[in-house]
Amino acid sequence: AQKVTQTQTSISVMEKTTVTMDCVYETQDSSYFLFWYKQTASGEIVFLIRQDSYKKENATVGHYSLNFQKPKSSIGLIITATQIEDSAVYFCAMRETGFASALTFGSGTKVIVLP
Amino acid sequence: ETAVFQTPNYHVTQVGNEVSFNCKQTLGHDTMYWYKQDSKKLLKIMFSYNNKQLIVNETVPRRFSPQSSDKAHLNLRIKSVEPEDSAVYLCASSYTGGRNTEVFFGKGTRLTVV
Numbered sequence: 001a002q003k004v005t006q007t008q009t010s011i012s013v014m015e016k017t018t019v020t021m022d023c024v025y026e027t028q029d030s031s032y033f034l035f036w037y038k039q040t041a042s043g044e045i046v047f048l049i050r051q052d053s054y055k056k057e058n059a060t061v062g063h064y065s066l067n068f069q070k071p072k073s074s075i076g077l078i079i080t081a082t083q084i085e086d087s088a089v090y091f092c093a094m095r096e097t098g099f100a101s102a103l104t105f106g107s108g109t110k111v112i113v114l115p
Numbered sequence: 116e117t118a119v120f121q122t123p124n125y126h127v128t129q130v131g132n133e134v135s136f137n138c139k140q141t142l143g144h145d146t147m148y149w150y151k152q153d154s155k156k157l158l159k160i161m162f163s164y165n166n167k168q169l170i171v172n173e174t175v176p177r178r179f180s181p182q183s184s185d186k187a188h189l190n191l192r193i194k195s196v197e198p199e200d201s202a203v204y205l206c207a208s209s210y211t212g213g214r215n216t217e218v219f220f221g222k223g224t225r226l227t228v229v
Contacts, residue, residue, distance in 0.1 A: 033216045039156075043203065045220040089156060095218070100146045100165035100211055103218050105158040 002027045004094050006106035013082055014114050020067075021077045021109045023092030032096050034075045035103065036064070039089045048090075051075055079111075087113045118142045119221035121206050127227045128196055135182075136191045136224045138206030147189035148218070149181060150205040158205070164189050165211055193226075201228045 003026040013019045025034065034051040049061045051068050059066045067076035079086055092106040119140045128134055140147060146165040152158050162181045163170040169181060178194040193200060203225050209218040 035217065037220075043223050043225075045205065047217045047219065050217060091158065093218075095216060100163040100168065100170055102148050102150075102160040102163045102170075103158075103207075104160070108156050 002029075002032075002094055002096060002104045004092055004104050004106040006092050006109050008109045009107075010110040010112065012112045012114060015084060016081055018078060018080045019082055019086075019111055019113075020079075021090055021092075021111070023075050023077070023106055025073050025075065025092070025094045027073075027094060027096060029096045029098075032094055034066075034068070035093045035095065036066070036075075036077045037091045037093060037105075039091065039108070041088070045091070049077070082111075082113045084113050084115060087111060119206055119208055119219050121204075121221035121224050123224060124222070125225045125227075127229060129229055130197060131195050134193050134196055134226065136204055136206075136226075138189050138191070138221060140187055140206075140208040140219070140221075142208055142219060144208035144210055144219075145186055146209050146211050147183070147186070148207040148209075149189065149191050150207060150220075152203040152205060152223070154202070161191075161204075162189075196226070196228045198228050201226055 005024050032053045036048045038046045049064045051059045063080045065078045089108045089110050091108045093103040122137045149161040161175045180192050182190045203223040205223045206221040207218045
């Protein structure tokens with residue numbers, strides 16, 4: 001069975017600095033997909049970035065980037081040049097390649113960006 | 116712009132009542148999901164539905180059932196609500212395979228059982 005673990009419950013950072021969030025996962029599949037989502041204060045869940053397990057290169061989208069360490073089953077999220085609007089709960093998630101497989105989520109990390 | 120639409124946004128009901136939540140996606144996806152988010156913000160899959168094949172999370176109580184008329188719609192019915200059903204219910208959709216594996220979410224329906 002798949003499992004996703006986020007151990008950091010809350011992180012506070014100053015605006016314009018970098019924040020790093022940890023995530024480790026467990027799966028029996030040899031091929032899988034890893035995601036980071038953001039849940040805003042309004043409750044909306046927004047897709048941010050994705051890493052395919054077979055790709056060695058870390059994904060980057062805008063000021064989001066990933067630190068994918070496959071031997072450690074780890075997929076960290078890095079946000080550079082943080083802005084106030086980056087304050088949110090960030091969820092790590094995994095999806096295996098099975099038919100209609102669903103996302104399995106971690107418990108989330110709350111990020112507070114201070115002015 | 117949200118392409119997964121849920122109604123209602125909020126619903127308050129009494130224990131034992133039946134409720135039904137609607138979900139529609141306009142992304143052309145072939146798979147839809149219902150997730151439950153509890154008061155601790157934990158997100159748990161309830162159902163996956165693809166081409167009329169239903170995959171059920173075994174921990175979901177039998178009073179919950181999904182209902183689909185076509186691949187763009189997946190409603191959620193709760194036969195006799197209980198206090199522990201108070202939560203946010205999130206509908207989502209995606210493609211089954213290929214390169215586009217992202218899952219997109221609606222804005223959720225907040226259920227309060229009194």
